[in-house]
Amino acid sequence: MSETKVTVKADSHAARKRMLIRLAVCAILTSMAVMLMYLEFPLPFMPPFLKFDFSELPVLFGSFALGPLWGIVIELLKNLIHLPATGTMGIGEFSNFITGSIFVGTAGLVYRKTRNRPGVALSVVAGTIALAIIAVPVNAFITLPLYASAMGFSTEAIIGMSTSVNPLVKDKLSLLLAVFVPFNLIKGFGVGLWAFLIYLPLKNFVNRIYDRTHKKA
Numbered sequence: 001m002s003e004t005k006v007t008v009k010a011d012s013h014a015a016r017k018r019m020l021i022r023l024a025v026c027a028i029l030t031s032m033a034v035m036l037m038y039l040e041f042p043l044p045f046m047p048p049f050l051k052f053d054f055s056e057l058p059v060l061f062g063s064f065a066l067g068p069l070w071g072i073v074i075e076l077l078k079n080l081i082h083l084p085a086t087g088t089m090g091i092g093e094f095s096n097f098i099t100g101s102i103f104v105g106t107a108g109l110v111y112r113k114t115r116n117r118p119g120v121a122l123s124v125v126a127g128t129i130a131l132a133i134i135a136v137p138v139n140a141f142i143t144l145p146l147y148a149s150a151m152g153f154s155t156e157a158i159i160g161m162s163t164s165v166n167p168l169v170k171d172k173l174s175l176l177l178a179v180f181v182p183f184n185l186i187k188g189f190g191v192g193l194w195a196f197l198i199y200l201p202l203k204n205f206v207n208r209i210y211d212r213t214h215k216k217a
Contacts, residue, residue, distance in 0.1 A: 018213045022066055025209055026074055032058040033078040038085075043186065047162040050183050056191045059104050060127075061202065064120075065209040068108030075100040089150050095143045099135050103188055106130040115207055120199045121192075128188025135184045136176050144172075 033055045040051035055078060063071025079093040079100075086093055107127030111119050147153040155172055162169040168178040199206075 021209065022070060022213050025066060026062065026070060026077075029058040029062040030074050030077045030081070033074060034081045037078060037082050043183070045166045046183055047158070047165055047179065049158070049161065050179070052183075052187060052190070054191060054194065056100055056103060056187070057194055059100060060107060060124075060191060060195050061206060063104040063108030064111050064115075064123075065206045066213060067112070067210075068105045071104035071108045072101045075104060088147075091143065091146045091150060094146070095138065098138050098142070099131055099184065102134050103127045103131040103191075107192075115210065117196070117199055117203070120196050124188065124192030124195060128185060128192060131188050132181050132184045135180055139180050140172070140176055 036057065037053055037055035040053040042048060043050070043052050056075075059071055059074045059078065062074040075097055079097045082093055083090055104127065107123035110123035110126045113119070114122060144155050144158065147158070148155060155175075159169055159171065159175050162175055162179050166178055169175050
């Protein structure tokens with residue numbers, strides 16, 4: 001067998017090995033994210049249709065360990081698996097996928113440059129800022145119109161529900177700025193804080209997975 005064929009075979013074997021690792025880690029983190037998605041709870045001064053959960057935490061670590069694209073894949077799988085339990089005709093899951101992908105995708109891109117604890121802090125801040133900013137047009141032009149058209153749940157009704165727990169809400173703009181922006185800031189920094197706290201015991205594992213799936217054996 002020629003040296004070229006040996007090299008090609010070795011590269012093919014290494015590529016399959018990297019893919020198997022990615023799939024295994026993806027499956028484990030998706031399962032964890034789905035379980036956490038069911039453990040949702042309301043937040044003070046937030047309308048009842050907005051619930052907080054920590055399902056982005058394993059997705060975030062997936063973005064750190066496998067890269068931002070795989071973090072988005074885990075985010076997609078998490079929401080697809082949750083669809084049978086949806087109470088929003090899939091609109092909530094669709095919105096969760098978009099906003100979650102913004103968060104973990106941005107954080108994963110930043111973490112690739114600085115793979116240490118300060119890098120985690122920086123990635124969380126960047127991901128949370130991106131989430132809070134981009135979620136405004138997402139909710140204004142996608143989520144709220146979908147609720148109105150698919151469920152007959154008008155923006156005015158959502159404003160009314162929000163005003164009852166947050167007097168700052170007067171109209172659509174104040175709904176976006178006084179409800180959705182704070183909620184996404186709390187979500188990003190809340191998940192990010194736990195990621196920062198548990199990163200040290202997981203650092204070697206996360207970076208080992210990253211090295212084994214991004215470098216040739």
